[in-house]
Amino acid sequence: MKNRARITEKDVKALLAKLRGSQTEYPPELLSNRRYMFLGRVPQAGIFIANAEIYKRILQGLRSTASLVTRVVLLSIIGLSAAGTTLVATNPGLIRVFEEGLNNIERIIAPATPLETLPSPPPDQKIPTTRSGETPTPMPTFTLVSTLTPSITPLGTQTPTLALGINPTNMPNANPTNTPKFNPTNTPKDNPGHHYGQTPTPPGKRTNTP
């Protein structure tokens, strides 16, 4: 054994690693009791999770690259860390349980019905004309771009924030003829005279005409 005075941090790390090896295992009877108690709290139907969307997004993201993603990575992304997955990978029983669990999650959180899509009009359909034969001005259309960004709070409540974007090109002009156009980039060509002491007087009232 090394002289105590020469013990370095490196030696302490080595000793800690040795200490790791001399770990006490979970007494089997305590473990089985605890497991029984834990699972006893879980109803047969499982527990309902409010944030299935998260799992759904994880899985949807994975589907696109499914060919590249191995089972271990899949398990890792769904929540198990690398060390955990190693343990799972070495235990066929756990692999089966997790695969069942994963399939279950995927089946459960997948939408039961596909999203409703509005039928697009047939391509040969023309816009109906008015009596005078003029084509009516199409109604101004707003393009609402909604981006639903769920932000997850630590307590797990999902707070979606809705960002609405209005396409400015389709904005209707309320009174296009009467409203003067204002161009902020235009510079005044002549002095309007709205300065102190420089208010222009009408030509008839001028006294000091040359």
Place this chain on the structure above:
Amino acid sequence: MVEKKKGPEPPPNRLDQGVLAAIFDLYSRSIFRYALRLCEDPLEADQIVGDVFALFQKQVSRGGGPRTELRTYVYKIAYRIFMDHARERQRTVPTGTAELNRRRDSLDSLGEKQTLLEELGSAIQKNLTEKQKHVIILRYQEGLGLREIADIMGKDINAIKSLQKRGLSKLQKSLVDKP
């Protein structure tokens, strides 16, 4: 009167018992070891395992649960439980610690020769602060990475490095100074 058509019921969102049992099987042992290293009492460690998984189930059913790493999440729950216990111990009479120290003193008084490993185990308990203890145990005995520990303890990675450095030098000093 137009009768409203009933759409298909939304799919239930649930985690079944199999998954939860597998999660328990995966982490109960490591949480037990972590707890045992901190409290040195198998019954208390077992109780902590129970608390951790009860809280885990509660969080998941409330819509919480892990975002990325399940292991980090489970350890985080355990860490919070320990910190609560530590605060409780500071407020009340430290019966557990006193008992533990009495046991150690009696061993010392009997003149039982302690090995370096035992001394180290004792130094972890006696000489380190609560946070240093967690960092050292999680890093060198549970084998977690610095980033994971930072996530568990809710601290910056540099703070974890600093806690680790101070903890290691304290342990080194305690082993060197031991008569």
